[in-house]
Amino acid sequence: MEDGNSTEVTEFVLLGLAQTRAVQLSLFMFFFLFYVVILPGNVLIILTIHWDHHLGSPMYFFLANLAFLDLCYCFVTPPKMLVHFFSHHKVISYKGCIAQLFFLHFLGGSEINLLMGMAFDRYLAICKPLHYSTMVNKGFCWALVGASWAGGFIHSIIQVILIVHLPFCGPNELDNFFCDITQLVKLACTNTYQIEFVMFVNSGVITLVCFLLLLISYGALLVRLRAGSSHGKSKAASTCVTHIIIVFVMFSPAIYIYCRPFRSFPMDKVVAVFHTVVFPLVNPTIYTLRNREILSAMKRMLGRYGLWRRK
Template sequence: MVMRNSTVMTEFILLGLTQSRDIQLLVFVLVLVFYLVILPGNFLIILTITSDPTLSAPLYFFLGNLAFLDASYSFIVAPRMLVDFFSEKKVISYRGCITQLFFLHFLGIGEMFLLVFMALDRYIAICRPLHYSTIMNPRVCYALLLALCLGGFAHSFIQVALILHLPFCGPNQLDSFFCDAPQIIKLACTDTFVVELLIVSNNGLLIVLCFLGLLASYAVILCHIRGHSSQGKNKAVSTCITHIIIVFLMFGPAIFIYTRPFRTFSADKVVSLFHTVIFPLLNPVIYTLRNQEVKASMRKLFNRYIF
């Protein structure tokens, strides 16, 4: 990246979550405890689903991949943030910053697509049960997973491509604890209106369309199951409510961050903390706690290998 003064931008300085040492210590302890407790839970979900043949339905295939994506997503920001709490100068290289940005969007959009696929799976299972096994066969599931990877790569490639051509010739301090497009663009020494518009359109439009599509699909499902038997109805409603909770946890902060102009708000860092560290690890756990089949398989796994 060549700058106007013919030097090269080699690093960014992260200002971090807060300048208060007391608040930093409190956040460090909370995030570390949360990370050490919830992260193994995600790997336990993956292990349970892969080791139990009874959990071979597409729903559990997608849940296992959701846990994998969320665990991977948590590794992008949280470990470095925990280390930076005790660093006097929080420095990240330019390449490291761009790499973090790429994988942040690759996994983030991938997870959103996965939630869409999970909604599609529930719609077919509840509204078209006789055709479910034919439509949602293993080949289709793997094809959807491939589409998820390609879509996430294309989205992240666009994000990075829009930023790489920007000149940086001023301060290199990012007012954040990680690298993301809104913070990086503010440091460019050129008019970034068009780039901001393209990035907001690329992010915001995709996020809002997925969000509205998910809400509409679950609304259709809930309307469809009103006439079902009590037992089947309760199970379907429980699954849909769980998915809707995850949708709001995932899309709420994303809409706040990426569907507005890149201006600084007082809540930005707090929302980003929940969006990048807390909520991703919680999503599979929330689903598992409300899923009797997965909990029963976990108990069998513990009885077999622990007790």
């Protein structure tokens, strides 16, 4: 029992993604192969951007930070999920659950803020090209990244403060493979209407507003590029389209999970898998596959160390 927050429950049972042994092993093989293939690719993106001086622009600096956030995000819930595929007693401690919730929202909130910063960077590059190099300097880039992390921390700590003051008396089963606010509040032994409303605004409404602002901003930039001169227009438009794809991939599951009442729906686990496991690693990959400069830099770096043979 935890006297500090009147909590009797000391651990939570995670029901996981499947109950049958055969399905669990199949899922383990799928996620394990996915990580073996995609995870090194994301590490390679970061190394390539830091290694190649041709990729020293702010846009690639932000991409490296996005890839780093996604890598960190993928170590919050999947490791325990993979271990639980071989465990009959799928449990997580109360403190472990709170820690998982904190880092999930800390990194997710930081990534949303970073995507907003990347949109602002594209706005300055397209609409203020003559002043871009002086306005977006190294200090500005680090300040923007630091503000993104600070915003993510504030968002996450609000969620944690609201959760740790809730009493949990049982039951202690979470119908998912990780801890999140939508699951935990339903187990509290008290009326959680006001807390759910605050969490809905803090996670759902803010996420939806950021999503709409990003779509509007990139839409306006595409319209401006279409009406402007042809110099560099194709490359800038391609970058904006790539950012829009990443925005849809990142925000769609989050909007589904948090922009609704905290009740169970049939597709919850499927969306949660894409939200916490698949999409974070796919985001930088989407960007890389649509960017010839990064692909060329990767080949040069791998070729230098004898890992890539030029034809």
